[in-house]
Amino acid sequence: MKNSLTKQKNSAISQNYLKLSGGLLLFGILLTGVIMICSAVASYRETIETAILQNCDTLISNIKEVYHSPEDMPSNEIIRLVRTAEFEYNYDMFVYDDAGNEIYPEDSGEEILTPSVQAYINKDDFVEIGYFTSDATEAQICCAMRFYLEDEQNNVSQYYLASVSNAGMMQEYSMMLVRNLIFCLLAVIALFMLIFRFGVRKLDNDLDEITRTANQYAQGEFSARVNLPEQSKLYSFGCTLNRMADFIEQNETTRRNFVANVSHELRTPMTTIAGFADGILDGTIPPEQQKKYLKIITDEIHRLKTLVQSMLNLTKFEAGEMQIHLASVNIAELLIRTVLMFEKRINDKNVDVEGLEDMSMTVQADEDLMFQVLYNLIENAVKFVNSGGVISFSLYEEEGIAHICIKNTGEGLADDELPKIFDRFYKTDTSRSQDTTGLGLGLSISRKIVHLHKGHIVVKSVKGEYTSFEVQIPFKQS
Secondary structure: OOOHHHHHHHHHHHHHHHHHHOOOOOHHHHHHHHHHHHHHHHHHHHHHHHHHHHHHHHHHHOOOOOOOOOOHOOOHHHOOOOOOOOHHHHOEEEEOOOOOEEEOOOOOOOOOHHHHHHHHHOOOOOEEEEOOOOOOOOOOEEEEEEEEEOOOOOEEEEEEEEEEEEHHHHHHHHHHHHHHHHHHHHHHHHHHHHHHHHHHHHHHHHHHHHHHHHHHHOOOOOOEEEOOOOOOOOOOHHHHHHHHHHHHHHHHHHHHHHHHHHHHHHHHHHHHHHHHHHHOOOOOOOOHHHHHHHHHHHHHHHHHHHHHHHHHHHHHHHHHOOOOOOEEEEHHHHHHHHHHOOOOHHHHHHOEEEEOOOOOEEEEEEEHHHHHHHHHHHHHHHHEEEHHHHHEEEEEOOEEEEEOOOOOEOOOOOOOOHHHHHOOOOOOOHHHOOOOOOOOOOHHHHHHHHHHOEEEEEEEEEOEEEEEEEEEEEEOOO
């Protein structure tokens, strides 16, 4: 039932999406078609008007050639020219004098033309569409032109030529364009419906795949992955879900490892403390050896304290509650003092220490927090340096930034480990075999402390050669 409802919702989403796309597509086609029809009709009308004006101008030129005097207007020759033009162009021709009196055809009864021509006086040639004759039932195209005739005595008379033709051809042309547009729209709608059905089915399948995988994530199964073809519109979304699942799965693995490591780290010292304390209380451990075992108990308690404090500090950093107390800190002195804390372990591994001579640098920082950073980095260097290897230190200034470099020879880090090295609880494969006490919190805390000082920490490594950490912090904090 739940799957059925989910599929119905997915189908509704895809249908709404495709309906919207189809509506926008059809609206675009309709708008484009209307614009094209208007443009085509305007162009066609302009062509018709130009042809009418040219035909009337030709008729006027012919009339001028046979004209003799106003008394002969219209002569038989002029009547023949006008009738020939009417037959050839399929126009109704009207000739008026400058007073608006109809000269041709005589007694036509088309008095409606007279006001039109009278209104035309003192205007340029024009072509208009309307109803210009008394018996007109369809729209007409009327062209009126003013012309002048000169007789043999150089007397000039003004006349008007009006031609009237049926505008039905323009209307038919417009209707043809409209029919073509409607046909195209119907064809596009039919084609779109086919694509729509195919697209809906395909989109529904993709949404079902994403929903199925998301439901598995909701049930805590993060090994599932969205499998969509690259051509799918939801391919990038599926890839994003897969990356999210990878991240969550990695965090889950890290969390489980962290819980296991913390449990082990807490259980080991607590077992040691409980065992030796019970031995002292029940007399199993003789009085002369109790001081020795009390020292072991104290060391284990300090170890527990450090573990708990590290987790508390990490929580404070992530909550933004950690405050820094700025002061002038002699980094060179702090570095040397921290190295001396690992003197025994350095000597046991026969490691050479370089770069601590003639070292000097003072920065504005929180001394306790910077000590924790240096302690974590030096502890890592001592832990992973190869026997007989070298740990080197260097300090230098560049554009107001203090650079603190700690480098050790040894196994180094693989390229795929470098992006993860500062992740909380992360331990490299090498550290799993060499570091049986660490929790993978040191570098994560160190980076947060450096960021709190508005700085950066950078790691460089070549597999099988060396690993180098560089802390970069401003000399002065705002």
